[in-house]
Amino acid sequence: MTPAEVVARAPAKVNVHLAVGPLRADGFHELRTVYFAVSLFDTVTVGPGEGLAVSVTGVDAGVVPTDRRNLVWRAAVLLAEHAGVRHDATIGIAKAIPAAAGLAGGSADAAAALVALDAFWGTRVGRADLDLLAAQLGSDVPFSLLGGVALGSGRGEQLSPVLAPTRRHWVLGMAGEGLSTPAVYGELDRLRAAGRLPGDSGLGSADPVIAALRSGPPAALAGALANDLQTPALALRPELGRALRAATDAGALAALVSGSGPTVAALVEDESSAIRLAAELAGVGIFRTLRAVHGPVPGARLVG
Numbered sequence: 065m066t067p068a069e070v071v072a073r074a075p076a077k078v079n080v081h082l083a084v085g086p087l088r089a090d091g092f093h094e095l096r097t098v099y100f101a102v103s104l105f106d107t108v109t110v111g112p113g114e115g116l117a118v119s120v121t122g123v124d125a126g127v128v129p130t131d132r133r134n135l136v137w138r139a140a141v142l143l144a145e146h147a148g149v150r151h152d153a154t155i156g157i158a159k160a161i162p163a164a165a166g167l168a169g170g171s172a173d174a175a176a177a178l179v180a181l182d183a184f185w186g187t188r189v190g191r192a193d194l195d196l197l198a199a200q201l202g203s204d205v206p207f208s209l210l211g212g213v214a215l216g217s218g219r220g221e222q223l224s225p226v227l228a229p230t231r232r233h234w235v236l237g238m239a240g241e242g243l244s245t246p247a248v249y250g251e252l253d254r255l256r257a258a259g260r261l262p263g264d265s266g267l268g269s270a271d272p273v274i275a276a277l278r279s280g281p282p283a284a285l286a287g288a289l290a291n292d293l294q295t296p297a298l299a300l301r302p303e304l305g306r307a308l309r310a311a312t313d314a315g316a317l318a319a320l321v322s323g324s325g326p327t328v329a330a331l332v333e334d335e336s337s338a339i340r341l342a343a344e345l346a347g348v349g350i351f352r353t354l355r356a357v358h359g360p361v362p363g364a365r366l367v368g
């Protein structure tokens with residue numbers, strides 16, 4: 065029997081380590097990254113329909129397309145083709161994750177849609193095949209399915225889980241409009257070609273951040289955070305420098321750009337520090353959204 069409705073949710077991520085290697089022939093860069101899933105979730109609700117219909121509510125709803133440009137649409141078509149079923153569904157995306165923010169919001173939506181539609185259509189696609197479909201949709205989608213903390217290689221889609229037993233607390237601050245991921249990677253290539261950044265010989269080791277995640281205090285994790293996309297994001301959006309300084313001036317242990325930005329992820333000691341920092345940064349007037357979050361949290365799963 066077809067269920068009336070299926071709901072799934074998936075988390076945002078920050079990259080606590082993001083080392084970018086050379087540009088490959090396929091247009092992607094070789095990465096070594098450590099993904100960290102945080103407690104900010106988009107929710108995808110699937111119900112009956114003829115053909116596909118996608119709607120978006122919540123944060124940044126106005127800028128997210130509702131046609132085949134939406135990763136959720138592509139996820140539905142891909143899953144239906146893979147399983148040999150008709151792509152009939154009405155899909156509602158309730159967004160809490162800002163769009164084009166470096167938080168993998170679109171990837172979270174796609175991962176939640178895969179999980180919800182697999183249950184709704186009864187396609188019972190195995191985990192390995194879901195991972196392959198996810199990787200076809202985007203470099204971060206496999207991580208949005210997996211969640212927790214994971215080391216990503218290849219273009220980010222090849223994952224191995226990282227032990228991270230301690231809950232960590234963050235404030236996520238979005239300053240200004242979204243940034244285009246290809247534009248930030250392109251700026252990195254330009255800065256490297258112009259000799260304004262060291263070349264891409266050798267991907268920075270993730271060992272220090274992995275060790276800090278396994279057993280270190282928050283200050284050790286703070287000292288190990290690194291993101292090769294931060295300098296190009298700052299070059300494209302200089303006011304991000306002020307946003308990073310505002311976070312550390314207000315007491316964050318460290319602040320870095322999340323993924324390709326422009327979200328600033330500020331690491332703090334504990335939950336009450338996160339709430340305090342978010343309140344203080346709200347008064348600074350730089351950030352259009354501020355969220356106190358924690359992690360790691362699980363990846364895409366059914367709700368209810």
Ligand code: C5P
Binds near residue numbers: 201220245
């Ligand atoms: O995989 P995804 O669709 O999220 O990638 C968006 C864009 O980000 C790519 O088209 C590419 O320009 C850039 N990218 C990259 N190297 C990666 C991941 C993404 O250059 N490993």
